[in-house]
Amino acid sequence: MKILTAAQIRAADAFTIAQEPISSLDLMERAANAVVAWLTQRHGSETPFFVFCGPGNNGGDGLAVARLLHQRGYDLHVFLVGAGPKQSSDFTQNLNRLPQEIPVTPVTSASELPTALPQQAVALDALLGTGLTRALEGPFAQVVDYLNQQPVPLVSVDVPSGLFTDAATPAGSTVVQADITLTFEQPKLAFVLPSSGPNVGEWHVLPIGLHPDFLAQVTSPYQLLVPENVKKLLRPRAKFSHKGTFGHALLAGGSYGKMGAITMSSQAALRAGVGLLTVQVPQVGYNILQTAVPEAMVLTDEQADYLTQFPEDLSRYQCIGIGPGLGQAEASGLALENLFRQKLPPLVLDADALNLVASNRQLRQHLPPGSILTPHPKEFERLTGPATSDDHRLQLLQSFCAEHDCYVVLKGAHTCIGTPTGDFYFNTTGNPGMATGGTGDVLTGILTGLRAQGYSALEACQLGVYLHGLAGDLAAEALGEASLVASDVYRYLGAALKKLSQNP
Ligand SMILES: NC(=O)C1=CN([C@@H]2O[C@H](COP(=O)(O)OP(=O)(O)OC[C@H]3O[C@@H](n4cnc5c(N)ncnc54)[C@H](OP(=O)(O)O)[C@@H]3O)[C@@H](O)[C@H]2O)[C@@H](O)CC1
């Protein structure tokens, strides 16, 4: 699903109005109906709604929602901020359509607001949407501060007011802290970035029938990984297939005290469906691997406690995953240098393999093209230098992927896949329960397992990142977020694969 800029959404809106055709007022009515359908499914008519409207079309949406909720028997209170000469014509028409019984309070300062909203109420933020041109101040900022302090669910229409959708929101500015954001047709970039995402709360995309021709032809480097698209990547397993059909992966890593990491990667590669798995570990890992992962073949290093070599014949492997539990011994770095000089199958690099690459220019310069790197933000900044903002981080991601012709899976609440062509894919699965040691090792195993099966680097990233999060979601559903551990993620990988393949 494409993530569009405010300008592209305005163009989609204009195209739909001209081509469907539909009046802008009727399109607003459609948007309002979508919001009302969502709200009435979750809140009974005993819930009073307090609707805060700005002067533009976001405020117009709020007024239409208020009228439609009133028609369905809800108790409504409307507050207007900034109405006057600037109000849009659809706002004015919806204000005129508002039934007399709904109390309307114009607000020029916070002192005109009720001391506190009743606890059973829901507040609707329809102050400003995609038409925001500057940081909030005056009555807008006061009302937003007030709303952020109310002990009631705060639902933003389209965008939390004060949040810039596709540019950095100025530091320290006042922004609605929404519990829920109901956004129209397409998600916005600010929703998936770490500094603005928390303002959006839980967000839902409500389709409002913007013209499919426009949405099909508009281009965006930013995409969301959604099940409908990810599912298409899955390859069914044919009846006459055998273990050789599904590739042979090599995982290399582990060191004294860190054998769990490579063990979990191994489990995950197998659960991701790889045909054969060989694991290269230091001697200390031999018994551990053979016992914990009997399905894997194990090769041991000359060294007892850390890796100093890779197998000589690499031609039998369709993908090599390196890094989980590796440690940063100098000899391990040298082994990587030697490896990068060879003709190699596709690589997945994680954890200490990334730290070794970050601290060694040689390694960075000889990074094999087409590799997949899976850093968390700190590891990423070790590779690229510090990011000063979310936007800057995306720029660094784009230039790193282009320069090294590689794929970077930048881990986070909405993990972002960067590609050599400058595209970004944001994940939609996963939960805070997965912020626990070892989930990254599981991801490395999944990616290695998929890549070895013949999925392209981009396909493996999209499928792997989505399934990893989905497995975490299924595990959290069964066990709760707090108790979730990394091994739960690979244990639920089968269920995730099944769920994705059955997605309608
Ligand atoms: N996409 C779609 O298809 C559909 C979109 N729809 C809805 O339309 C919304 C976009 O509407 P919109 O363009 O009228 O902009 P909106 O956000 O209401 O604000 C503009 C007004 O605010 C003002 N203003 C700006 N910044 C300000 C500030 N900091 N402090 C104070 N004032 C500020 C600005 O005037 P300015 O002062 O900048 O000249 C102008 O008066 C969108 O989010 C969605 O809800 C649906 O109805 C149906 C279909």
Ligand SMILES: [K+]
């Ligand atoms: K809003």
